[in-house]
Amino acid sequence: MGQLIKVCKALTVAGSDSGGGAGIQADVKTFQEFGVYGMSVLTAVTAQNTTGVQGVYPVPLDGLEQQLTSIGSDLKPDAVKTGMLFSGEYIESVAFFIKKFGWSNLVVDPVMVAKGGASLLGEEALEAMKMYMLPLAKVITPNIPEAEALTGIEITGDEARHEAARILFNMGADYVVIKGGHMEDEFVSDLVYNGNEMCELIDKRVYTKNTHGTGCTFSAAVAAELAYGKTMENAVRNAKKFIQTAIEHGIDVGSGHGPVNHFAYRRILHEQH
Numbered sequence: 001m002g003q004l005i006k007v008c009k010a011l012t013v014a015g016s017d018s019g020g021g022a023g024i025q026a027d028v029k030t031f032q033e034f035g036v037y038g039m040s041v042l043t044a045v046t047a048q049n050t051t052g053v054q055g056v057y058p059v060p061l062d063g064l065e066q067q068l069t070s071i072g073s074d075l076k077p078d079a080v081k082t083g084m085l086f087s088g089e090y091i092e093s094v095a096f097f098i099k100k101f102g103w104s105n106l107v108v109d110p111v112m113v114a115k116g117g118a119s120l121l122g123e124e125a126l127e128a129m130k131m132y133m134l135p136l137a138k139v140i141t142p143n144i145p146e147a148e149a150l151t152g153i154e155i156t157g158d159e160a161r162h163e164a165a166r167i168l169f170n171m172g173a174d175y176v177v178i179k180g181g182h183m184e185d186e187f188v189s190d191l192v193y194n195g196n197e198m199c200e201l202i203d204k205r206v207y208t209k210n211t212h213g214t215g216c217t218f219s220a221a222v223a224a225e226l227a228y229g230k231t232m233e234n235a236v237r238n239a240k241k242f243i244q245t246a247i248e249h250g251i252d253v254g255s256g257h258g259p260v261n262h263f264a265y266r267r268i269l270h271e272q273h
């Protein structure tokens with residue numbers, strides 16, 4: 001009989017993107033690329049492609065809770081990430097189960113609106129996000145509009161982004177990463193704050209319309225690295241390299257805002273041999 005290999009495991013609690021570029025699909029693809037065993041708990045099914053979101057169908061609450069219980073009673077994740085959580089009620093429930101099972105290394109990507117503008121989280125859910133999820137988070141990874149919604153600050157430049165990071169840290173996350181994809185600069189900077197120091201992860205902006213799922217992919221990569229036991233500093237640095245490569249080596253999929261290339265790293269290695 002073959003010997004069983006010990007693997008690190010990561011869980012994503014998020015929505016399904018039928019088009020395969022964001023949500024659960026982006027997360028599990030990313031886990032796989034990092035060599036981490038991926039698990040998923042679905043909050044909602046979206047009918048979606050590269051042109052937009054055509055429908056959102058939440059999983060019934062007891063279905064969500066049964067998935068969490070099934071994972072918790074058998075498979076202990078080394079890291080957990082949350083993406084689209086759909087509603088305040090679902091957020092409260094997910095937070096309850098994370099505490100109940102003692103899951104750590106929690107990456108909270110506070111997904112609110114899809115790139116095309118469709119809402120993926122009810123407005124009433126903001127308070128639940130602050131009250132139940134942020135105190136459990138090892139790291140929160142909002143984009144600029146999400147950081148603005150959570151803090152009530154308009155982020156017009158560096159000073160405001162620093163202030164927003166301080167506010168988010170005080171809401172309970174150990175680390176805050178405010179991603180800069182939505183700013184217009186030639187370089188894309190992600191601000192990282194640990195309650196002590198602010199630092200920036202910077203790389204060249206790729207001028208492309210194919211950035212569907214960048215945030216999901218980045219936060220899943222952070223979770224994969226944390227599952228391995230990497231420090232947060234190394235986790236975010238490697239996640240930034242991974243997403244940069246995935247955007248630079250784009251793939252031709254769909255007629256709208258296409259997905260990033262989750263297997264870009266592997267393909268580059270393959271081509272070198």
Ligand SMILES: Nc1ncnc2c1ncn2[C@@H]1O[C@H](COP(=O)(O)OP(=O)(O)OP(=O)(O)O)[C@@H](O)[C@H]1O
Pocket residue numbers: 022113114115142143144179180181182188189190203204205206207208211212213214215216217218240243244247
């Ligand atoms: N055009 C780009 N070129 C290079 N890096 C980018 C670009 N757009 C986004 N990124 C990087 O991708 C990651 C996600 O950033 P972004 O601000 O787009 O998140 P997001 O809006 O949550 O993504 P999404 O909603 O598409 O999942 C960050 O690490 C950011 O630096």
Ligand SMILES: Cc1ncc(COP(=O)(O)O)c(N)n1
Pocket residue numbers: 014015016017022023024046048083084111113114115116120211212213214215216
């Ligand atoms: C199920 C699901 N989760 C997250 C996103 C955000 O990704 P994007 O902002 O790139 O549309 C999405 N579109 N769908």
